[in-house]
Amino acid sequence: MTNLSPFDIQARPNRLLAQALSCLLFVVCIGLYMHTSVARHRDNPEDRVVPSGHQLVAGIRSAVLEPAEEDDYIPADNASTWERLRHSMIWKDTASSGGRFFISLALLIPFVVLAVHIGLFPWFGAGFLRFFLFFDKIVALSLLPILFIAFGIDQWSKIALIVIGVAPTMILDVTQMVKAVPQEQIVKAFTLDANNFDVAYRVVFRQVLPQVINSLRLNLKPMMLFLFAGEMIAASDGLAYRIAIMRRHMGMDVILPYVLWVALLLFLIDFSLRMINRRLHPWFQA
Amino acid sequence: MVSGVSTPEMTAGLRLLDKQAARATADAEVRAAKSISVEDVSVSYALGRAARRSVLENISLEIEEGEFVVLLGETGCGKSTLLRMLLGQERPTAGQISVAGSRVERVDARSGYVPQRYSLFPDRTVLDNLMMGPLTSKFHILGRLRPSYWEARRAVKAEAFRQLAHMGLQASDAGKYPYQLSGGMQQRVAIAQALMMKNRVLLMDEAFSALDPSTRASLQRLLRTVWSETRPTVVFVTHNTAEALFLGTRVIVLARETKEDACGSRVTLDMKLAEGGMTLRSHGQKFLELVEHIEAVSSGEKRTAPDACGEESARVGPVRVFPEDGVTP
Numbered sequence: 001m002t003n004l005s006p007f008d009i010q011a012r013p014n015r016l017l018a019q020a021l022s023c024l025l026f027v028v029c030i031g032l033y034m035h036t037s038v039a040r041h042r043d044n045p046e047d048r049v050v051p052s053g054h055q056l057v058a059g060i061r062s063a064v065l066e067p068a069e070e071d072d073y074i075p076a077d078n079a080s081t082w083e084r085l086r087h088s089m090i091w092k093d094t095a096s097s098g099g100r101f102f103i104s105l106a107l108l109i110p111f112v113v114l115a116v117h118i119g120l121f122p123w124f125g126a127g128f129l130r131f132f133l134f135f136d137k138i139v140a141l142s143l144l145p146i147l148f149i150a151f152g153i154d155q156w157s158k159i160a161l162i163v164i165g166v167a168p169t170m171i172l173d174v175t176q177m178v179k180a181v182p183q184e185q186i187v188k189a190f191t192l193d194a195n196n197f198d199v200a201y202r203v204v205f206r207q208v209l210p211q212v213i214n215s216l217r218l219n220l221k222p223m224m225l226f227l228f229a230g231e232m233i234a235a236s237d238g239l240a241y242r243i244a245i246m247r248r249h250m251g252m253d254v255i256l257p258y259v260l261w262v263a264l265l266l267f268l269i270d271f272s273l274r275m276i277n278r279r280l281h282p283w284f285q286a
Numbered sequence: 287m288v289s290g291v292s293t294p295e296m297t298a299g300l301r302l303l304d305k306q307a308a309r310a311t312a313d314a315e316v317r318a319a320k321s322i323s324v325e326d327v328s329v330s331y332a333l334g335r336a337a338r339r340s341v342l343e344n345i346s347l348e349i350e351e352g353e354f355v356v357l358l359g360e361t362g363c364g365k366s367t368l369l370r371m372l373l374g375q376e377r378p379t380a381g382q383i384s385v386a387g388s389r390v391e392r393v394d395a396r397s398g399y400v401p402q403r404y405s406l407f408p409d410r411t412v413l414d415n416l417m418m419g420p421l422t423s424k425f426h427i428l429g430r431l432r433p434s435y436w437e438a439r440r441a442v443k444a445e446a447f448r449q450l451a452h453m454g455l456q457a458s459d460a461g462k463y464p465y466q467l468s469g470g471m472q473q474r475v476a477i478a479q480a481l482m483m484k485n486r487v488l489l490m491d492e493a494f495s496a497l498d499p500s501t502r503a504s505l506q507r508l509l510r511t512v513w514s515e516t517r518p519t520v521v522f523v524t525h526n527t528a529e530a531l532f533l534g535t536r537v538i539v540l541a542r543e544t545k546e547d548a549c550g551s552r553v554t555l556d557m558k559l560a561e562g563g564m565t566l567r568s569h570g571q572k573f574l575e576l577v578e579h580i581e582a583v584s585s586g587e588k589r590t591a592p593d594a595c596g597e598e599s600a601r602v603g604p605v606r607v608f609p610e611d612g613v614t615p
Binding site for chain 1: 373375392393394395397398399401403404405407408409418419422423463464465479480483485
């Protein structure tokens, strides 16, 4: 076997080496963090900028098992872990942000349906496409003050921000997917006695659905970004609100677990969508 | 209203109505016998503000029920455009087209269609692809709640398996997705899918062009068998002359008169063939001569119609019958 350099395009690491390489950067990051933390704590044992392992555990414990400062709830001494978890700070914030996130996700569905119509029906295309092409160029965050005025500072302004921020891009994306469905398929469907409804939903929508799910996966981060922007500016609960509050107290022991928790949540949603896609559309994996 | 009273005027009126009804029925029968009718069809596209590019020029064709017509011509001569108009996917700039006795306004289930690529729905298994057509006409949001739907579905499923076997595919292929099939198998399923609809007209656009020679030959034989069994009217577009002579009972060549011709393509050769299909093995030298002749006409080297592209040449008509042994006028 020829020995190829690791920088050769044709060189392939074996399975074990590939697994090890994929973990390498995680280990390096953890190592660097620990090294910095130890060095800072040597100078100042009370340092809160790069919390030590003990401080992080304490921060996670307080976030997961203790209520938020602004809450009136005081757990009984004999309260179970589940009871404490249900009233914890992280649970409350996750439920608030998650609610806003999933309502926005649900509100995107009609826009996906509209996009299918824009891509398929020339009259819809003529009516809507140029409007959304223009609307897509509006920076959603610049609308935030207007949304606060229109919807108030409760959750609907944040939901509106997410939908306004993501919907035009998704509409244009899905429209392109629909236009990319081969014309032969549409003609064939009509020759098989399909009507407009059949062609739209039983032929075209079915074919683009896995791509729509993939588009949604790519939009998860922008959605969370808009949610965080809204929550950081004006909110009384939510993951981003907590991070913003903790920043004032230099509470890195809570901020860091929150950041990792949000990343984990997004990873899990993305993973679930990927699994759903693989399960429902085996033909798309080919 | 006066009932039971018969006046000479009324009797004469009724006779007139009977005559009109009889004439309408006779017209409908004539139209139906002429499975496809293309009347003075021209197609041109706008090129910029003033200029237009003519693709087809005054095409007139009558295709009888049960004919196997092969449209031949070089790339860009408009044969696929003509097929798309027969489907209803495109509208002619002038003239009109009728299929199965009525004018073609849009794509509908009058004709079956087998394209060169994307002939199957990738998100459906072979069985679902086959069943889609017959079940679509029975589809209703709440249709699945009715026992009649399930009865119909069982019958359609049995027919789908029968068609699958007829096309030389295994029952185990029914659960496969199109990406799991070879190109030849996909086209077999596509033909079966069109046949499931029991259309009297089948339109095929270079359906075998993307296949390797041996698969192509076996599909040609299969198509001939299917056609001779049920005798649908087939319009088959190809640029392969040997394929045209093997499959068709009639070969129509579309071409421009000269390479520099600004006019669109016209029918430069319209030839009926014997039903058995011509091959090099069965017809030898005559087959080769015919191929040579058709290709010369197709490329514009030989002319069979007047030069000018005015109305007169269209009216004269470019029909020419090749009077060879085994080729019947």
